[in-house]
Amino acid sequence: MELYDAMRTTFSARDFTADPVSDEVLGRILDNARFAPSGGNRQGWHVIVVRDPAMRAALGPLIEPACKRYLAEVKAGANPWNTVEPADIGQADVDAVTVPPGFIDRLVHAPLVLLVTVDLSVVASMDQHLERIGVISGASIYPFVWNILLAARNEGLGGTLTTFLVAEEAKAKTLFGIPQNHALAAMLPIGKPVKQLTRLRRHPVSAFATVDAFDGNAFGG
Numbered sequence: 298m299e300l301y302d303a304m305r306t307t308f309s310a311r312d313f314t315a316d317p318v319s320d321e322v323l324g325r326i327l328d329n330a331r332f333a334p335s336g337g338n339r340q341g342w343h344v345i346v347v348r349d350p351a352m353r354a355a356l357g358p359l360i361e362p363a364c365k366r367y368l369a370e371v372k373a374g375a376n377p378w379n380t381v382e383p384a385d386i387g388q389a390d391v392d393a394v395t396v397p398p399g400f401i402d403r404l405v406h407a408p409l410v411l412l413v414t415v416d417l418s419v420v421a422s423m424d425q426h427l428e429r430i431g432v433i434s435g436a437s438i439y440p441f442v443w444n445i446l447l448a449a450r451n452e453g454l455g456g457t458l459t460t461f462l463v464a465e466e467a468k469a470k471t472l473f474g475i476p477q478n479h480a481l482a483a484m485l486p487i488g489k490p491v492k493q494l495t496r497l498r499r500h501p502v503s504a505f506a507t508v509d510a511f512d513g514n515a516f517g518g
Contacts, residue, residue, distance in 0.1 A: 298451045306495050307446055310455025311403055313488030318409040322452050330444035335437040341416035342441050345473055346409070355472055356405040356462065356484070363464035364401065365394045380430050404459060407486030413442055414479040438482045449487050456487035
């Protein structure tokens with residue numbers, strides 16, 4: 298597939314057919330994804346291919362609390378899990394939410410489920426002394442994660458980058474034997490989408506690119 302076509306049609310797929318993803322296809326996906334850049338080319342990523350049905354089933358209860366909080370905060374009109382403007386809700390609001398039937402099952406029982414971690418002992422975090430949530434370490438893992446999804450699209454597959462599991466990282470680390478120096482970066486359900494979207498909605502370039510300053514003239518306007 299031509300690169301720009303892949304970039305414009307790689308959507309967040311969460312509903313998959315029962316078609317399996319072969320080891321051969323997964324091997325090609327990972328073999329190409331590994332060429333992603335990382336700080337100092339240290340390549341601190343690790344991928345866990347979750348096959349055991351019992352371990353997949355155990356993911357559901359770990360994901361559900363984060364899903365419920367997300368939905369409760371959206372219902373309250375907030376940007377969910379936001380640290381700048383936290384939602385004004387309580388635990389009772391979260392408990393009252395019901396996750397749509399099948400939503401979690403479709404994620405944890407997708408034809409292919411990957412957990413991606415990053416070794417924090419090899420990443421640079423230039424924002425570690427700033428008074429805000431750190432984001433810079435992600436530069437050494439999320440290009441790799443996105444390469445996996447682009448490669449999956451090239452194979453006629455789809456997937457989505459989920460982070461609900463990270464809210465229960467300590468339990469996930471115990472379940473999967475993840476070392477303490479590794480951070481859980483993503484859970485990727487992957488498979489053949491029930492429906493392939495080809496017209497994605499995104500803001501135009503002029504809505505987010507400016508010249509010389511944040512409030513400068515729009516680029517491409």
